[in-house]
Amino acid sequence: MTRSLWGKPAVLGLSGLAGLLLLVEVLPYSGVVSADFLPPTHRIAVALAKELATGAFWSALWDTLVAWAIGLVIAVLAGIAAGIVIGAVPVLRALTASTIEFLRPIPSVALIPLAVLLYGTEIQSTLLLVVYASFWQVLIQVLYGVQDVDPIADETARSYGLGTLARVRYVLWPTALPYVMTGVRLAAAVALVLAITAELVIGAPGLGSRIAVAQSSNAVPNMYALIAVTGLLGVAINLAARGIERLLLSWHQSVRGEVLV
Amino acid sequence: MTRVVTKIGLALLLPLVLFGVWWFATANSQNFYVPPLSEILRTFPEVWTRDRLRADVLPSLIRLAVGYTIAVLAGVSLGVLVGSNRRVRAVLEPVLEFFRAIPPPVLVPVIMLFAGIGDTMKVVVIAAGCVWPILLNTVEGVRAVDSVLADTCRSYGITGSSRVRHLVLRSASPQIAAGMRQALSIGIILMVISEMFAASNGLGFTIVQFQRSFAIPDMWSGILLLGLLGLTLSILFRLVESWALRWYHGQRRAQRGPS
Amino acid sequence: MLLDVRGLKKVYEGRQRPVEAVRDLTFGLDAGDLVCLVGPSGCGKTTLLRCMAGLLTPTAGEVWLRDKRVTSPPPGMAVVFQEYGRSLFPWMSVRDNVELPLRNKGVARRLRQDLVGRALASVGLADAHHAYPWQLSGGMQQRVAIARAVAYQPDVLLMDEPFAAVDAQTRADLEDLIRDLWRKLGVTILFVTHDIDEAVYLGQRVIILSSSPTVVREVLDVDLPDRRDQLTTRSDSRFTELRSHVYAQIQAAKRESTVGSHDAARPTDLAKQVLQ
Numbered sequence: 129m130t131r132s133l134w135g136k137p138a139v140l141g142l143s144g145l146a147g148l149l150l151l152v153e154v155l156p157y158s159g160v161v162s163a164d165f166l167p168p169t170h171r172i173a174v175a176l177a178k179e180l181a182t183g184a185f186w187s188a189l190w191d192t193l194v195a196w197a198i199g200l201v202i203a204v205l206a207g208i209a210a211g212i213v214i215g216a217v218p219v220l221r222a223l224t225a226s227t228i229e230f231l232r233p234i235p236s237v238a239l240i241p242l243a244v245l246l247y248g249t250e251i252q253s254t255l256l257l258v259v260y261a262s263f264w265q266v267l268i269q270v271l272y273g274v275q276d277v278d279p280i281a282d283e284t285a286r287s288y289g290l291g292t293l294a295r296v297r298y299v300l301w302p303t304a305l306p307y308v309m310t311g312v313r314l315a316a317a318v319a320l321v322l323a324i325t326a327e328l329v330i331g332a333p334g335l336g337s338r339i340a341v342a343q344s345s346n347a348v349p350n351m352y353a354l355i356a357v358t359g360l361l362g363v364a365i366n367l368a369a370r371g372i373e374r375l376l377l378s379w380h381q382s383v384r385g386e387v388l389v
Numbered sequence: 390m391t392r393v394v395t396k397i398g399l400a401l402l403l404p405l406v407l408f409g410v411w412w413f414a415t416a417n418s419q420n421f422y423v424p425p426l427s428e429i430l431r432t433f434p435e436v437w438t439r440d441r442l443r444a445d446v447l448p449s450l451i452r453l454a455v456g457y458t459i460a461v462l463a464g465v466s467l468g469v470l471v472g473s474n475r476r477v478r479a480v481l482e483p484v485l486e487f488f489r490a491i492p493p494p495v496l497v498p499v500i501m502l503f504a505g506i507g508d509t510m511k512v513v514v515i516a517a518g519c520v521w522p523i524l525l526n527t528v529e530g531v532r533a534v535d536s537v538l539a540d541t542c543r544s545y546g547i548t549g550s551s552r553v554r555h556l557v558l559r560s561a562s563p564q565i566a567a568g569m570r571q572a573l574s575i576g577i578i579l580m581v582i583s584e585m586f587a588a589s590n591g592l593g594f595t596i597v598q599f600q601r602s603f604a605i606p607d608m609w610s611g612i613l614l615l616g617l618l619g620l621t622l623s624i625l626f627r628l629v630e631s632w633a634l635r636w637y638h639g640q641r642r643a644q645r646g647p648s
Numbered sequence: 649m650l651l652d653v654r655g656l657k658k659v660y661e662g663r664q665r666p667v668e669a670v671r672d673l674t675f676g677l678d679a680g681d682l683v684c685l686v687g688p689s690g691c692g693k694t695t696l697l698r699c700m701a702g703l704l705t706p707t708a709g710e711v712w713l714r715d716k717r718v719t720s721p722p723p724g725m726a727v728v729f730q731e732y733g734r735s736l737f738p739w740m741s742v743r744d745n746v747e748l749p750l751r752n753k754g755v756a757r758r759l760r761q762d763l764v765g766r767a768l769a770s771v772g773l774a775d776a777h778h779a780y781p782w783q784l785s786g787g788m789q790q791r792v793a794i795a796r797a798v799a800y801q802p803d804v805l806l807m808d809e810p811f812a813a814v815d816a817q818t819r820a821d822l823e824d825l826i827r828d829l830w831r832k833l834g835v836t837i838l839f840v841t842h843d844i845d846e847a848v849y850l851g852q853r854v855i856i857l858s859s860s861p862t863v864v865r866e867v868l869d870v871d872l873p874d875r876r877d878q879l880t881t882r883s884d885s886r887f888t889e890l891r892s893h894v895y896a897q898i899q900a901a902k903r904e905s906t907v908g909s910h911d912a913a914r915p916t917d918l919a920k921q922v923l924q
Contacts, residue, residue: 140479141479145484148484161503232623234612234613234616234619237494239612241596241612242612245600324492325578328494336495343498343501351498355499536734538735540735544721546753547748555748559737639782643782
């Protein structure tokens with residue numbers, strides 16, 4: 129059981145990625161797929177380098193990130209607010225107790241036609257979709273957190289004369305915080321997906337619309353390069369979110385796990 | 390069983406409440422793009438006749454079903470293979486996480502290159518998008534098989550396909566179910582998007598057609614139908630899952646203790 | 649001899665240096681024996697049991713079951729683990745749990761049902777066929793695990809501190825159950841425990857182990873009457889003598905720092921680390 133260099137998971141993982149790059153390089157040449165549909169890695173890499181050198185790429189990236197960030201912030205604030213209000217009012221809480229799983233009535237993409245009508249290709253289209261989808265993620269997790277509040281702790285607080293606002297601050301919030309963090313993390317991932325989707329389908333400014341342009345002008349290597357960028361962006365956001373979550377909840381991590389919905 | 394039925398009943402209560410909120414919020418709307426809910430409901434049966442349901446909604450659902458099933462079969466079998474071997478898992482994990490991070494709709498232009506614009510494309514898109522959460526969750530579930538249970542199986546000579554069937558798959562089924570749940574949401578999204586891109590029939594296609602011809606209440610009725618579809622599939626999934634995993638829910642309830 | 653352990657040795661490749669958990673264990677069981685294995689904590693009892701069960705490959709030495717060398721879990725052996733909650737399949741009913749090894753072995757249906765029925769009845773769970781493990785108490789779950797082992801009709805039944813995680817009263821009942829099953833079914837049992845009283849109460853012989861690196865310290869014959877019960881046997885003077893003797897041996901074993909040719913610093917802790 130010697131721990132050689134080849135046994136370390138990081139090395140193995142990197143070799144996996146290297147293997148993928150190698151595969152994509154070789155496949156088009158082997159004839160299994162046409163090079164028109166899947167360009168070899170080096171061609172994608174060249175396209176990526178060209179993209180990174182273009183100003184338009186960076187402004188598209190910026191547009192995507194701006195829409196993502198604004199939409200996420202709105203969704204998180206609205207989700208937390210709505211979640212706390214629902215959690216603090218017993219009637220509403222009872223209503224939502226068993227139905228949390230169903231709290232996503234309309235798939236966000238159904239709103240695409242509406243967004244097109246209302247805002248055309250402006251950033252608001254993207255925001256409409258991002259906020260809608262992310263809001264539900266945050267809300268669901270906050271409600272799970274609210275549901276998790278120890279009723280005894282709540283009763284105790286009430287018996288000490290703590291008003292609703294105080295109870296929210298001292299009992300509800302600390303319990304719900306880990307769930308809020310999970311919600312933010314999930315929402316961050318969903319927000320990216322929806323931002324890119326809106327840009328791709330509607331044509332709002334951002335990476336998604338750049339991909340659509342690449343596709344329609346048959347710049348296939350560019351398309352793949354941009355898709356790779358979105359993947360890396362998604363990974364980066366996920367890692368950042370997990371990092372922040374670990375930081376903020378270093379005192380709580382052991383207790384809570386993710387509630388999979 | 391009554392417990393699940395009660396849950397379903399309560400589940401429908403909330404959408405009804407949301408419905409009510411929607412109704413009152415838009416009751417006096419003058420906005421051309423946001424008509425009152427009453428008007429939408431009025432056009433609903435006019436738009437979604439049996440013929441249209443058969444011509445548009447059914448094909449969409451069939452594509453979703455086929456793509457989703459492919460994703461489940463591929464995701465679970467690959468997941469079991471990858472999850473069973475520590476080395477393989479370590480090698481593939483970053484690659485799989487990368488693919489999972491790619492926003493699924495972005496796959497549409499890529500797959501259009503390979504598969505054109507027909508039904509095949511849509512099914513492939515749905516399968517390609519749905520497979521990742523199922524695959525990754527299966528890997529996780531397989532990894533987390535209890536070591537004592539695994540030893541028990543070894544000592545009783547339960548190996549090979551018997552072991553996969555009786556130990557690995559059943560043990561990982563809660564995680565697999567969670568992955569299938571996420572995949573269902575993704576599937577619905579991709580079903581709609583692939584049709585918005587290129588189609589001649591389908592729910593997504595029809596909604597876009599309404600939007601382009603400015604038939605606003607019709608468009609909204611389509612959105613509403615999509616919502617109902619999502620809700621129905623969600624409920625169905627829940628029903629099947631709570632039946633198939635009743636041992637899991639029972640065990641968790643027992644562990645949590647009387648409360 | 650039914651079960652033969654010869655010169656068993658297990659060395660773990662630790663992170664810094666190798667840890668010799670088990671140095672040299674040699675003992676044997678004849679058919680129909682009920683032998684208890686006892687030793688100070690961290691003395692490699694679990695390692696030994698896993699080697700015997702074919703779940704772990706020893707560094708040196710051999711285990712022989714009925715003239716066949718044990719290299720992987722042999723068909724003639726059944727193991728009952730300490731963690732009953734984790735050794736039963738939560739998605740199967742009690743009956744299916746007991747039946748699975750038989751199904752896997754290819755036993756015919758009629759015979760299977762017969763064996764399962766009798767096994768569950770013999771542990772007192774005739775009414776629990778359709779219950780799920782997590783619906784049962786800890787003691788009952790362990791009974792299911794025992795029934796599963798019994799139905800399997802093994803040559804040897806290995807039990808790894810099976811009652812360590814149940815409460816004292818349940819433990820007493822289960823101890824009597826084991827002796828009962830042993831007498832009625834003639835099963836050969838190797839019972840590993842850290843509870844000295846339990847070892848003396850149950851066994852015909854008690855094998856006392858040293859601390860790590862483990863060797864056999866002593867094999868003690870328990871010359872108590874065959875019919876034992878919790879009340880009278882445990883207050884018997886001979887019982888007290890025997891248990892005191894075992895206790896003294898274990899204390900001596902703990903005190904002796906068996907400095908081996910490998911590391912000596914807290915071998916028990918390191919072994920635990922590696923075993924995790």
